Amino acid sequence: MTVVHTGRYSKFIRPISILIDLTVILFFSFFLFKDLVSNVLILVFYQFISWGLIAYTINFYDVYRFTAPLEIASKIIKQGILFLLITIAFFPFYKDAVFSEKNISIFIILTIVLVTVFKFSLFFYLKEYRIITGSNYRTAIIIGFTPEAIRLKNLFETRKDYGYRFFGFFSDKKTNHDITGKLTDLKSFVVENDVDEIYCSLKEVSNNYLKDLMEFADENNKTIKFIPDTKEIFSKNLKIDYYDFFPVLSLKQTMLNEPEVKSFKRLFDILFALSIIVFVLSWITPLLAILIKLDSKGPVFFRQGRPGIDENEFICYKFRSMRMNKTTEKEASKDDPRVTALGRFMRKTSIDELPQFINVLLGDMSVVGPRPHLWSQNKEYGNKVKKYMIRHCVKPGITGLAQISGSRGEITSDRDMINRIRFDVFYIENWSLFLDLKIIFQTIINIFKGDKKAY
Template sequence: MTASQTGRYSKYIRPISISIDLIVILILGFFFFKDLNFNIERFLVYQSFGWITVAFFIRFYEIYRFTTPLEIISKIVKQGVIFLLITIAFFPFSKQVVFSRLMVAMFIFSVMLLITISKFLLFYYLKEYRIITGSNYRNAVIIGYTPEAIALKNLFETRSDYGYRFLGYFSDKKSNQNITGKLVDLKPFVIENSVDEIYCSLNEISNENLKDLIDFADENYKKIKFIPDTKEIFSKNLKIDYYEFFPVLSLKKTMLHEPATMIFKRVFDIVFSISIITVLLSWLIPLLAILIKLESRGPVFFKQGRPGIDENEFLCYKFRSMKINKTTEKEASKNDPRVTKIGRFMRKTSLDEMPQFLNVLLGDMSVVGPRPHLWAQNKVYGNKVKKYMVRHCVKPGITGLAQVNGFRGEIQTEDDMINRIKFDVFYIENWSLILDLKIIFQTVINIFKGEEKAY
């Protein structure tokens, strides 16, 4: 089973921009400093890590279709100054090489010049690309028919380089030929017309409807933004952007969606999974393969399609812990007759999940994240449990916050799933490296201590 998705190349723009910048730093770093008597590889790794770290804190790669050139220049200056200080800071700790002001100055100047050129070329190329080809547009609707809503619609139409296609107003308070429909018509319209962003006038919608709209946007991967026609800021999770002089509020992204965090988490996943594969799986796979084969006929590994990030299907690997059967979409229950003796041991110790480190290495999963559910569970709970689909905005994990808090294994009541989703959403909204390490540590403790629902 697969989920139908609509995609654009926009999600690749930041990774491409980051990759270009790092390639520039590595090539110029090697060119300027290759003849010096010191470890050039260590220096280049230091430079790359320093660049990404600075970019993370000053939000260097947070450039959108409505960002002004002045804002881009401001980011470039900040990034360049701090990166210069980081470069200089390397040399006092390297006793093998004498610090050269001229060489460092030429290196920084060359790096920032090329990065500035590439950034503006990409920025203006995308604007012209939208205008000429009509591609990479985002479909937008507006809730409300206020002067602010009308002004925003006019801005969309006059600034085609922003890349928005306005599809209609929705309002319960106004009724004229310009109104596409009422609020009750919004949800089906959004789905049927592949709307990407919903702009909402705050005085046009009740708190109850607003909460419902936010849940709808979360579950259907739609962005919701707010037109501030009131001075009251009612949420700490709002940020303000300016389309020229027009202010627009939107919900902040989580840390897990920041480019630097995504890169850091991916590097952590690769290093951690390679360590586990090398140290444990290299001898554990042959040993368990023999035990599995001795007890029952069938393959050593069990492969099953599971919904991953953006609900895209991937093959999840496990050691086979059951006899061959035709009920793989049915989750295991206590004293399940399908489970073999060695399978019961593997499930109790979570050894059956170990091959998923191969999924981590392949990029389908993360070490820590919401556990990948069965497609059957998605069908049952996707529209029943609030924020259920939010868990698909990040990669699934081998272990997660819900699992270390006891919400793993068989779903006996709807409350079991509700509590699991609460922990998954909390993890996504409050991610930190410390939280990941705590979850990993607690997972190891639970393996040795044993868990009631590990069957």
Template sequence: MVAAQTGRYSKYIRPISVFFDLAVITVFALYFYRDLRLDFHIYLLYQVIAWLLIAYIVKFYSIYRFTTPVEILSKLVKQGAIFLLVVIAYFPFSKQSIFSGKAIAICLSVSFAVITLSKTMWFYYLKKYRIVTGSNFRSAVIIGYTPEAINLKEVFMTRNDYGYRFMAFFSDKKTNPNIKGKIDDVKPFVIANNVDEIYCSLNEISNDQLKDLVDFADEQNKTLKFIPDTKEIFSKNLKIDYYEMFPVLSLRKTMLHDPVTKAFKRAFDIVFSFLVIVLLLSWLTPLLAILIKLESRGPVFFKQGRPGLNETEFFCYKFRSMRINKTTEREASKNDPRVTKVGRFLRKTSLDELPQFINVLLGDMSVVGPRPHLWSQNKAYGNRIKRYMVRHYVKPGITGLAQVKGYRGEIETDEDMVNRIKFDVFYIENWSLFLDLKIIVQTVINIFKGEEKAY
């Protein structure tokens, strides 16, 4: 019964914390700045955007079960100091407002006192909650039976407030009653027991085994962390955390896993898709509907189940570009007889994809991301192409890096899909707002230029 509770509510902690902090600074600003003649519509928007940007820069919400109180205090000081400067910077540009250092000092002091108190209470409550109930834990296995691995196991066993449950050791190099099995036994054990994290001693694993383990962690969405045997291991792809005095290396998560980044990207998606729907789809849809209906019988819109975030199915919307047929799980090919004349134009200009902005507004898709594949493609390539499943770590997009690089349309060889996945994974691991904007601009350029594989 306890196992069923693993991580059940953890994903809600950061969003709740962000919402609470924004509510606190908003409420106190409305109260303490009421006599400063501020245009609160503009100021509160400025304040919220500033808070989120600063939080993103200082990693204010990057607090984990092993984060120390000193680190939390450091984040609070950085957030408070920079936010104070940003608030003060607003007044010179607001001519009708009255600057009051006293009001700002009181407001921010009270706000940060409440925020600090809430964070402290949450931090210690979660630790006590794990100890008393045994809930909100993560299960872990360790590959290797080195002194470092044994020490880490002792940390898991003695520090219940960290919320880890040790499951087993695996090793090829040593025989011991405490060792569950060989390294090859790790994967079936992890799947059978729904293990959350794999800790790997670099002393006891070969490069080939390590690469295979990284691929396995990607495919199964498991966290892989490394136990360093010496101080000679350095990599920009690794970050170090300390469990008490014990160092643990882990693969860095991408920017798109950061809660603040996800919130920012979602806000951008909502604004962008709303503008497209209001300014373009509102008048273009009736015109295209008439053309589609005049040429062939059937609905104006075509909807199809596609795998989305974490392979959860959603209905992807398009303007219908084919005659009604029973082979919708087969991708379009050159001179496909199913495609209508109007449909050929829609596909060539990518106008058939415009209804997907409704998917973006609903939260099923993003403006930019890996294109959603057919279920048949997932089944065909999921186990054949390495890192294929990584694309499901984020929401699918209307356009993506692979598409603007020319890897769109019909998959003629495995190499076509390999290249598509290569660019999808690169996008996920190297996301930036600039990259999103660049892809959007390139997509618009390609629409006017025309693309060879847009059929």
């Protein structure tokens, strides 16, 4: 089963912006400091780390389609000043470096000027591109027909550079030809028209409806934002943005949605996967290839399409642990006759999963994350288990919190899947590097101990 997913190029804007900034730093560092620092690569590495930490601290790359140019300028000034101070701090502590006020001044000025030019050029180009072509837009609906809701609708229609297409109002409290439908019509409309963002006027909905709406948005990977009014709704889970002077409240994303965190996690994945491929897979693959061929007929590797991030399909690799059969969408059960003698050992020790480090290197998977389910399981539990689809907002993992917490193996009841999803959602909402390291460490222990549910 294959799911076709159409995305926007917006997800590439931040990585491109980061890459441009680091390239500028790299170029000017070599050009201005190659004669002042014995090993300029050490300086460049120091600058890359410093630039990244500053950017993460001040949210330098948090620039959206509604961000004001003045706010972008403020971020650039903060980034430039802090980066200047940290660059200066390098020289007194590196004995093989000569401090040059002139070169540092030129370096900072040129770097910030070019970063500013690229940042504003990209920002304004995208705005003009949206206006001229109508591309890279988001579709939006509004719950409620209040004066604030009408103001927001007018803003969408007058500020074409924001890139929004308004699809209609939904309300039970107003009868008007401008109303697209009632609240009961909203869910089907959102799914059928692939609506991206739901804006909710809190004057129009009850607490129970709001809770149900947030669960619906989670399960269907939709963004929900709130039009503030007199209700006391501000909390640590809400952040405020301004579309011109119009305030909009959004639910804060998890750490794993932050571009800096995703970049760090990706770097960790690459380094970890490379170490496993070089030091383990390089010698164990030919050995297992011989044993697998001797054990049963068929290929060494088992390849199967699995749902990945945003439910896009990828090919998941494993060492083949079953005899050739036509029931690959059926998960393994205890004493499964399809599993070979060697396959039982590989599954017990999770050795069959090692080729998935190739998936990690290709960018389809992460070392730690929710395990990729079968398409048949997605179809069965996607609308049955609450928050099931949230697991697709991050890359699937070779190991995960559910696996080290006893929720692995065969799914024999809805309760088994509910427990697994509970751990997956907890991991996504509470990610930290320490949690990843803990999961990896516990996984290694389980490999040597063996897991009674691994069959």
